[in-house]
Amino acid sequence: MYMDTKDDQEDLYQEMVCQLWKSYASFKGNSQFSTWMYRVSLNTAITYFKRDSKRSEHTNSLGLAEHQLRNEESDWEIERQIEYLYKAIHELNDVEKALIFLYLEGFSHDEIGQNLGISEGNARVKLNRTKNKLQEIIKVKGYEF
Structure with a gap:
């Protein structure tokens, strides 16, 4: 991941x-x-x-193209959305990536804060800002469906 x-x-x-x-x-x-x-x-x-x-600047592909060819049409669309999500996530800085991945893995704000060494409130604020930034990246890069 x-x-x-x-x-x-x-x-x-x-x-x-x-x-x-x-x-x-x-x-x-x-x-x-x-x-x-x-x-x-x-x-x-x-x-x-x-x-x-x-x-790895030159090897920044996600490697999902192989899977897309093998899957059915609906699976292909899901894979494409995931690919776009990961492309957008890779535009974030390292801390923002960690926040998003912890969030996607189901960690609570408190657990995210503990893992990153910040308060729960700070984790909540940083996560909301990161989600907004991620949405903006998705819009600007045309990753929306």
């Missing part, structure tokens, strides 16, 4: 597992293990975004 291509997704997953393994000794039990694990993984993804953005 955080990367464009299957290969990049697998690389990021491997990097997350490696960072979790290295960081396990630092888990102090101040939060739920799942929250700590998600925080380490999210930080790894953000770091990976920064590193990856330098080397």
